[in-house]
Amino acid sequence: MAGDLTDPMGPNALREERSKVEFDVEAMKVVWAGGVEEKNIQDRIKTLVANDPVFDKKSRPGLDHKTLVKLSMKKAAHAFKLFQEQNMTEHEATLVRYYVDEPGFADLHWGMFIPAIKGQGTEEQQKKWLPLAQKMSIIGCYAQTELGHGSNVQGLETEAVFDPSADEFVLHSPSLTSTKWWPGGLGKASTHAVVYARLITDGKDYGVHAFIAQIRSLEDHHPLPGVTVGDIGVKFSNGGYNTMDNGLLRFDHVRIPRENLLMRLATVTKEGKYVKSGYPKQLGYGAMVSVRAHIINDASDFLSRAVTIATRYSAVRRQFGGGDGKPEIQVIDYKSQQSRLFPILASSYAFRFVGEWMTTLYDDVMARLQVNDFTTLPEVHACTAGLKSICTSYTAKSIEECRILCGGHGYLCSSGLPELYGAYVPSCTYEGDNTILLFQVARYLIKSLSQVGGGKNPTGTAAYLGNIRRLATENCRVKQGAEWLNYQTVLEAFQARAARLSGACALKLNKAPDLEAAFEEYSTDMGEAAQAHCQVIIVDKFAEKMKSEFPGKGTKDILEVLFFVYSLDLITRHAAEFLSTGYLTSEQLALAKDQLRACFRKVRPNAVGLVDAFGHTDHYLGSILGRYDGDVYPNLYKAAWEEPLNDTVVAEGYEPYLRPILKHQLRQSKL
Template identity: 40%
Template sequence: MTFDNNTPTKFPNLPPKGPDGDLLLASERAKATFDVKELSKFMYTEQYLSKMDKIVDILENEPAFDKSDRFHHSRPEKIAASLWKDKRLIELTKEHNWDEEDVSIANFLYDMSSPFTLHYSMFIPTLKNQTTDEQKKLFLEPALKHHIIGCYAQTEIGHGSNVQGLETTATYINETNEFEIHSPTLTSSKWWIGGLGKAANHAIVMARLILNGKDYGPHPFCVQIRSLEDHRPLPGITVGDLGPKFGFNSVDNGFIMFDHYRIPHVSFLAKYSQVKPGSGEYVKPPNAKLSYGTMVFVRANIVLGVRMAIARAATVAVRYSAVRQQFVDAANPRKWDNKVIETPVLDYTMQQYRVLPAVATAYACYFTGRDMMRLYDLNQAEMAKGNFGLLADLHASSSGLKSLTTTMAISTIEDMRRACGGHGYSMFSGLGQFYQDYLPNVTWEGDNYILTQQTARYLLKTYRNVVAGKATASEHNHTINYLIQYLQNPNAKCPATTGADLLNPELILAAFGFRAAYGIAKVAEQIDNQGRSWNSMLVEINRISRAHCQFMLVRTFIVSLQNDERLAKPENRALLKTLRSLASLFALHTMEQELAEFLTPGYISTEQTVLLKQQVIALLEEIRPNAVSLVDAFALPDYYLNSALGRYDGKVYQAYTAAAEREPLNQTQVVEGYDQFIKPLVHDGLKSGSSQVAKL
């Protein structure tokens, strides 16, 4: 066979060495002890799953939603492709009469942030929550129709997590009833703003409110930044894209600077605080933390999204581990059709120790994320009644959980990529680009280390109130409850005498509560009585936030299983048993990873640590037969995963080689640059006679 240079490289039509992946996964699924579809319906509802199936079918047949060349696109191609998708999504919404949930599902399945992402996730929610009726007509209604495209401009090149340190000013001009937005320094340039670089024509700008010479701190303004006629920046504005990033390059993160830029009085978002026209008199909001509304909403959504991030990585790793075969276990050889075959990687205990806790973590984050959104909705309803009692607790919880869970997620994604061995390094695994694009979650909406300080301040304040007798046991405030329990018996010991004792939910919760309370008490003692500075205690402050939030994750998982009426039905007994095993694995594996903090106060003994480690291994063995079915229950379509290794049908090697065939370098037989860089070297050898390679 001869090739011209335009002949693409193709693999020969050969099957992989048997048994093929589809047979191996079918064998795994036959081991399930619970109904996979029932677990999926429990998590999503049958209606949601039906919607997702229909939307997948539509997207897979839409050129604007094609993912086949995603890994090969340059940055300009990524931006162009994502803008095409954004426009087509709006058209599909009208064509199919999609509601807000349908659109959310479509964006989730497409799985690539776009220039319009911040329009939906921050611009519109801010306008919904912080505007007057007049402003809703001026800004929100056009935004919902996409007549204006917005973003959220808070972070500056010199300030991110320290919102109070923002430098951009908004000075009220009494004579003209306008605000003058100004960037006084280079470090006041708004930076990292998604959608700002090239797409947005409006922005929510957080700027320091200056009234009659007095600084009232950062407040939100809705500001037009580009012409609606030709999209050019308006006079007084310098705006652009900030360049390539480690990931997330389908979004035009941008910068903007203002040169004494005037905006009308109505641009000041005035639902909670106001500036009286003419006089510049400031009207305070009923609660100083009301402006936290958007941040709490976004952080709660991030916590909810963590479950999908971990579920995605775990799905790829578990399915691939069930298909990938390596070596023969001489002590327990695997047989297929009476022939010894290489052992699926998932049968090795070390691989189970890597991937099964990730599965358990995904389920833990599902229950906690669900509860966070419930609390957010409850808080919104209470604030509408004038009750702000839940806000401080919700803000502290959302801050700490955002920090903890996104740190867990990014670590798990990388762990699952490594668990896929060498092939995990290929973009076709679906995990490399995913890691890069998910990574900003640990920094945006509050750097993960900074956020733990907000949680710790709340924990220390609550501890002081409990000590002073100003806080009593509460049905809803579990922080107070575990602090009271600790203070009643600060020398408590874990009562477990067998590994089975460690499966007791009350024992588990008591252990996590004691560990968190002990840490809080020690930090309070050093700051309040020993004169330690806040800065000198930041490492311990981070630890108590982590301990508290791990308590929340464990508690929510366990209590949700106890209280959910659907799981109490007789037909769901097997499902409940499996979920309880996952809850135990998540709790005990977390305890094992944080062992020092349970040993230091003497709560558990060295003998009990042996029981703990043994019980973790026992749980792995118990959960192993359900591994593939547990990730199947996440119901993540192949279109979403976009992974050759994590396919539902197990056809790993067929998909992997087909993806390699699409590589642009393989569309010709001779690489561009051969004539200029390779040929002179090789032909020089031929001419000199130094090469003995036969000419074919």
């Protein structure tokens, strides 16, 4: 091979970048991880995973679904072996799965099957099933969605008819659309499932309940009699979510013991009588908050990975300019690149802090539930639904934006970004379709506002709506650009816009003869109001975080800059709402834009430091463009030669297809 195939430019660029950083990156790593101790644990586990060859993922995007699922089972087995050998805590084990970075059946087993039993099983049931699940003597999944029903859970069709003569439920799939469809881990791995089915006893349909059903033999893994089960096929993107065996499941009069109804909320007696347990339904809501806190943390994690890749590569990549011995311009120096990249960087931190806050929210909810205080639940419900919706939508969109910011090379799987997107984007759909979630928020806002009218002020994240009169009338007072760099000014702007949008929606509904029809008709406005409300929460929690102490030189200063990048960028992107509600004038908007550009200038020298602070290993990033050392080009080149197509010098298609074309022998050749 000809010539020198090294290239010092990339590593030099990142070294230079790192020398310019103005804050203490090690201290920021602690901020990001959420404490010194947590950082130490994470560092240990991520290094362990990165150094273990079984967890290698380099060739993943080139593998087919079947191979991917098989390898993912191998990784799961290896991980489980590690948990046991190293006697890991639950937290450590979770971190291993996290850093392995591969969707797989075990996620559903640990993340949905076990929590469902904990949440909906009686103590007796938990005693029976949890040890089996925790030792993985059984593998479970979460079988709710059907071919015909996802969002509308109450419309599920699978039936569980109680047969008192045998003391059994008979699970049955009465139609094609009742086929369970999508559950992860169901396709090929699970032995058991939490199955959602209509409980029918004595001819009466009591609606959807959760049951535990065994679906495969514990001896030879064959489906049990009456059970039809398989994988639903290949999904979006290479690698990505195709390591998962999302499955389908049909029951043909499959019998399960009566005790397999998860009975915390309701039981059926031997005689077939349906009895509510009296256990307050709301006690299960803590789990929801916890799941959604995880989702927000995942959002900040995926976002931080994407922006690490795009930021480092933008510092390595040079295009145009230069000459006279000077190198070309780093594309990170283009303002257009900055204006797309830096808000994503800021959002990673914003989402991290709101996720952190959600864990305290969880503690608060749990403490209240202990004393049967359910008052905050509607607010918590709306807040977490909304945050799930807007954080996942923004993250998905921004991963793609990061890929586009990498130009052509971002389109190669070796950039890591295509897989990141493919694996992430379904979170906009599962755990609640993002559109539908926003409508739930809107309904809560409308209801809250109607109560404000009656003198009852909302609490928690919606408390600001109590000030709607002031917020709706006092406009922004900014006269000079620098006034924008004030937490209170920014927060007020977000509150005023959200309150005004919600207020306008409420007004429209008030005037309407048919509330539901009006809600439908103005659903776009409802969605906007809900989104504005959720942005208030994130801005508020970020501002609150900024009141705390930060370790290390310069960390607080640069986080402050990121706060204003985050918030002023949102104001710019949603300017129509700030303007049309009359809160901002065009001049004030222009001043905000000026400040935003000024903030970009402050971020610029710190950009690489800010992504370094996420502490992602090269293994976890899985990206040549995002390598810590910046040695991009030689490694892109090297990786190309690992492409299986290059195993033969002459393509397999040459003899049968290309040669006949080139030699004008197509007429004779059989294709």
